[in-house]
Amino acid sequence: xxxxxxxxxxxxxxxxxxxxxxxxxxxxxxxxxxxxxxxxxxxxxxxxxxxxxxxxxxxxxxxxxxxxxxxxxxxxxxxxxxxxxxxxxxxxxxxxxxxxxxxxxxxxxxxxxxxxxxxxxxxxxxxxxxxxxxxxxxxxxxxxxxxxxxxxxxxxxxxxxxxxx
Amino acid sequence: xxxxxxxxxxxxxxxxxxxxxxxxxxxxxxxxxxxxxxxxxxxxxxxxxxxxxxxxxxxxxxxxxxxxxxxxxxxxxxxxxxxxxxxxxxxxxxxxxxxxxxxxxxxxxxxxxxxxxxxxxxxxxxxxxxxxxxxxxxxxxxxxxxxxxxxxxxxxxxxxxxxxxxxxxxxxxxxxxxxxxxxxxxxxxxxxxxxxxxxxxxxxxxxxxxxxxxxxxxxxxxxxxxxxxxxxxxxxxxxxxxxxxxxxxxxxxxxxxxxxxxxxxxxxxxxxxxxxxxxxxxxxxxxxxxxxxxxxxxxxxxxxxxxxxxxxxxxxxxxxxxxxxxxxxxxx
Numbered sequence: 001x002x003x004x005x006x007x008x009x010x011x012x013x014x015x016x017x018x019x020x021x022x023x024x025x026x027x028x029x030x031x032x033x034x035x036x037x038x039x040x041x042x043x044x045x046x047x048x049x050x051x052x053x054x055x056x057x058x059x060x061x062x063x064x065x066x067x068x069x070x071x072x073x074x075x076x077x078x079x080x081x082x083x084x085x086x087x088x089x090x091x092x093x094x095x096x097x098x099x100x101x102x103x104x105x106x107x108x109x110x111x112x113x114x115x116x117x118x119x120x121x122x123x124x125x126x127x128x129x130x131x132x133x134x135x136x137x138x139x140x141x142x143x144x145x146x147x148x149x150x151x152x153x154x155x156x157x158x159x160x161x162x163x164x165x
Numbered sequence: 166x167x168x169x170x171x172x173x174x175x176x177x178x179x180x181x182x183x184x185x186x187x188x189x190x191x192x193x194x195x196x197x198x199x200x201x202x203x204x205x206x207x208x209x210x211x212x213x214x215x216x217x218x219x220x221x222x223x224x225x226x227x228x229x230x231x232x233x234x235x236x237x238x239x240x241x242x243x244x245x246x247x248x249x250x251x252x253x254x255x256x257x258x259x260x261x262x263x264x265x266x267x268x269x270x271x272x273x274x275x276x277x278x279x280x281x282x283x284x285x286x287x288x289x290x291x292x293x294x295x296x297x298x299x300x301x302x303x304x305x306x307x308x309x310x311x312x313x314x315x316x317x318x319x320x321x322x323x324x325x326x327x328x329x330x331x332x333x334x335x336x337x338x339x340x341x342x343x344x345x346x347x348x349x350x351x352x353x354x355x356x357x358x359x360x361x362x363x364x365x366x367x368x369x370x371x372x373x374x375x376x377x378x379x380x381x382x383x384x385x386x387x388x389x390x391x392x393x394x395x396x397x398x399x400x401x402x403x404x405x406x407x408x409x410x411x412x413x414x415x416x417x418x419x420x421x422x423x424x425x426x427x428x429x430x431x432x433x434x435x436x437x438x439x440x441x442x443x444x445x446x447x448x449x450x451x452x453x454x455x456x457x458x459x460x461x462x463x464x465x466x467x468x469x470x471x472x473x474x475x476x477x478x479x480x481x482x483x484x485x486x487x488x489x490x491x492x493x494x495x496x497x
Contacts, residue, residue: 077275078387082465093384108276108384131275 048143059122061139062115062153063160067105070163073134076110080126080135088119089126105132113158117142117151168241170194170217171251183236183247184215188428194249195428197259197288199266199373200325201237203430208330209237212323213262214288218255221246233258256292263293269304270374271320279375281388281462284429285323306351314380314441315369319351322376328368335364335434363402366440370423370431381441382420388412389462391419393455398439398448405436410455411446418444427458 019025045052054060065073076093094111096104103109120142126135145151166179170187171194177186185203187195196217201209209215215237219230224244233255236247249255267289274280306319329342343350368377391412400407412420421440423431443449457464478484484491 075275076384077280078390079275082387082389082462087466093386095384106273106276 059124059127059137061117061142062120062126062135062137062158063139064110064113064155064158065134065136066160066163069102071101071103071105072109072159073105073132074110074113075104075106075108075132075134076113077131079129079131083125083129084120085123085125086119086121088116088121090114110155113155115153115158117153118148166241166243166245168243168245168247170247171249177241179240181241182209183217183219183234183239183241183245184209186241187236187247187249191427196236196249197284197291198237198428199284199288199323200327202327202330202371203428204434205327205330205371206334208325208327210235212266212325214259214266216255216258216262218248218252219245220248220252260292260294263288264298266323267293267297268299269320270323271303273321277318277321277375278378278383278388279321279372282429283375284373304348312380314366314437316378316380316383318376318378321374322351323374324350325373327371327373328377331367331371331434332362332365335367363436363438364404364434366437367423367431367434369440370425370434373429379420379422379440381444382412385419386414389465390414391463393457393463395424395452395455396449397452398443398450400436400439402436402438404434405439406433407435407439408433409435409439409449411449411451416446418446418449424455 067073076091078091078093081087081089081091090112091110091114092112093108096107096109122137124137127137142151166181167174167176168183168186169175170183170190173190173194175186175190177189181189184196184198184201196215198209198215199212201212201215213235215235216233217236218233219239221227222230222245223242225242227244236249266285270285274283274286277283280286304320309317309319311317324343326343332342345351366379369379372378391414394411394413396409396411398407398409408424409421410424411418412422421435421443423433423435423440425431
């Protein structure tokens with residue numbers, strides 16, 4: 001058949017010569033390559049005991065920040081949940097009572113704040129949407145678990161540890 | 166009377182204000198209004214956001230008006246020519262007005278229950294600057310308790326007087342009003358008495374900012390997470406016809422408001438029983454989901470049926486090409 005493009009290559013299939021037909025030389029050269037790798041530096045990392053250094057803009061587990069006085073910054077405005085493309089964030093707001101001024105920065109705070117880590121895609125949009133600089137994805141890789149319910153992280157896991165402790 | 170607004174002519178009756186003539190045309194050329202409320206007599210003329218330029222006074226006297234005029238208080242003349250968004254002067258003035266309104270307005274939108282349906286937010290987004298040039302402390306007030314149904318945040322008030330007009334005209338007698346003058350003026354009930362009146366809850370709906378909010382909805386949820394549904398009930402009150410919007414979150418009715426039109430004005434005022442006490446689905450006859458402008462944050466993540474562009478419907482070639490999509494739409 002006439003070739004359309006003139007780029008057709010004819011494949012020559014010559015019969016193998018004696019050395020190629022002999023089994024051992026090919027096996028030996030293969031073993032040599034394998035043997036070289038025994039003395040090379042390991043490329044695998046034994047995670048989680050060993051950890052590779054994260055890049056500066058790595059986005060890991062979320063943390064809810066506190067301000068200089070140790071009060072929670074989050075006011076449950078819902079912008080993180082609104083911006084979340086995976087709809088992973090839910091929250092219930094509550095009003096700050098008298099005497100809780102040292103706990104919460106604003107009049108309103110998040111009584112319940114939950115992130116479903118199975119839904120989260122770690123895009124960082126919540127961080128960008130937050131008007132109070134309250135949420136940052138500056139944590140580690142979210143650890144694996146056995147149960148789905150354990151992937152719903154509440155305030156106990158998300159809020160930063162209080163100051164002076 | 167013929168009046169031309171931004172090059173679009175419209176026939177209106179004598180005595181119509183420029184703002185209402187613009188609303189007859191509709192669209193982008195309608196000046197924003199923070200204090201004017203078509204259902205309240207005497208409202209308007211306070212916030213100055215609706216300033217427009219009258220480039221031709223009338224057919225008889227074609228001289229332009231010397232200054233920008235408040236369109237909610239200026240009546241039209243025959244042959245009047247008005248410039249709103251086509252005049253850079255008006256746009257610039259409006260920017261200044263927004264800056265003035267925001268001088269004392271706190272930046273607590275993350276806390277405010279009005280966020281998402283706040284007219285000042287929209288106005289600031291459209292016309293305002295990103296930063297304030299004001300260097301002094303914002304005006305603050307002592308917290309005033311005006312009852313367990315309505316929450317007053319005096320710091321957020323822009324003094325539009327709408328709530329005062331509601332109290333004057335909708336309710337039988339007025340217990341709240343504006344105290345003091347100028348910068349010190351504030352909305353308050355004089356003896357801090359509870360605003361107990363069958364229609365007092367309407368001040369929540371007319372408030373363009375978050376100064377008067379529903380205390381039964383306070384911090385319950387953000388408005389854009391709730392789903393508005395039209396509903397009605399037989400209300401015993403003779404002045405209330407029970408047509409409302411219910412704001413659902415899941416199964417629960419979080420809030421009941423009057424139905425608001427495109428300008429954020431209520432269609433009909435509702436009584437306090439409907440607003441505060443009937444928060445069960447069983448109390449209401451559901452009419453269907455409320456249409457919310459797709460530009461509003463409230464409609465975000467609420468997916469409507471896929472709408473083809475208007476041009477697709479007129480071009481027979483494109484209609485043929487998108488036949489499948491039209492079929493799906495009619496099925497839905």
